[in-house]
Amino acid sequence: xxxxxxxxxxxxxxxxxxxxxxxxxxxxxxxxxxxxxxxxxxxxxxxxxxxxxxxxxxxxxxxxxxxxxxxxxxxxxxxxxxxxxxxxxxxxxxxxxxxxxxxxxxxxxxxxxxxxxxxxxxxxxxxxxxxxxxxxxxxxxxxxxxxxxxxxxxxxxxxxxxxxxxxxxxxxxxxxxxxxxxxxxxxxxxxxxxxxxxxxxxxxxxxxxxxxxxxxxxxxxxxxx
Numbered sequence: 159x160x161x162x163x164x165x166x167x168x169x170x171x172x173x174x175x176x177x178x179x180x181x182x183x184x185x186x187x188x189x190x191x192x193x194x195x196x197x198x199x200x201x202x203x204x205x206x207x208x209x210x211x212x213x214x215x216x217x218x219x220x221x222x223x224x225x226x227x228x229x230x231x232x233x234x235x236x237x238x239x240x241x242x243x244x245x246x247x248x249x250x251x252x253x254x255x256x257x258x259x260x261x262x263x264x265x266x267x268x269x270x271x272x273x274x275x276x277x278x279x280x281x282x283x284x285x286x287x288x289x290x291x292x293x294x295x296x297x298x299x300x301x302x303x304x305x306x307x308x309x310x311x312x313x314x315x316x317x318x319x320x321x322x323x324x325x326x327x328x329x330x331x332x333x334x335x336x337x338x339x340x341x342x343x344x345x346x347x348x349x350x351x352x353x354x355x356x357x358x359x360x361x362x363x364x365x366x367x368x369x370x371x372x373x374x375x376x377x378x379x380x381x382x383x
Contacts, residue, residue, distance in 0.1 A: 263353065
């Protein structure tokens with residue numbers, strides 16, 4: 159399969175992966191659409207339209223176009239090598255949390271090791287990233303970036319990395335603020351039983367965005383450092 163962009167994700171496994179794929183309507187591991195669950199009081203299809211194409215994931219290295227001097231095979235080989243040098247990260251758990259106007263799963267406990275691992279992935283694979291286009295830069299700058307975020311955009315092609323990184327697994331698009339409590343209350347009994355305690359991040363996933371815009375798992379690699 160031909161991919162237009164690549165990214166490094168954390169993608170859950172097991173019961174959370176199954177529940178999340180159904181919630182979003184897309185299974186990134188199998189590369190196929192999944193029927194939504196019936197959740198009383200929610201239009202699941204509408205709520206998940208924006209994050210659906212990405213699958214259930216937390217972004218570690220944001221989507222990028224391959225640099226001209228690199229290849230997909232080279233990226234895969236370096237990704238696998240990097241994962242052999244990185245150690246698993248253990249946190250207390252995951253929690254359903256509002257982030258601005260959308261809902262996400264966020265880690266509980268000390269995230270210092272998680273943030274350091276994410277930074278190492280951003281640095282370690284950056285030679286494979288083509289520079290962003292002027293249109294991409296202009297679009298990112300519409301978000302009123304802080305000086306640190308602007309520096310990240312210039313150096314790494316994305317504002318929310320390094321010290322601006324915040325691990326999260328997105329579950330909805332933007333919601334009206336007034337709807338957040340009701341959607342949270344309805345979603346909580348569906349997703350919370352599947353949340354791990356402790357939360358052990360023991361692998362990363364190389365993904366690719368196909369011509370139809372959907373992201374697919376290319377390869378999952380264990381963190382074995």
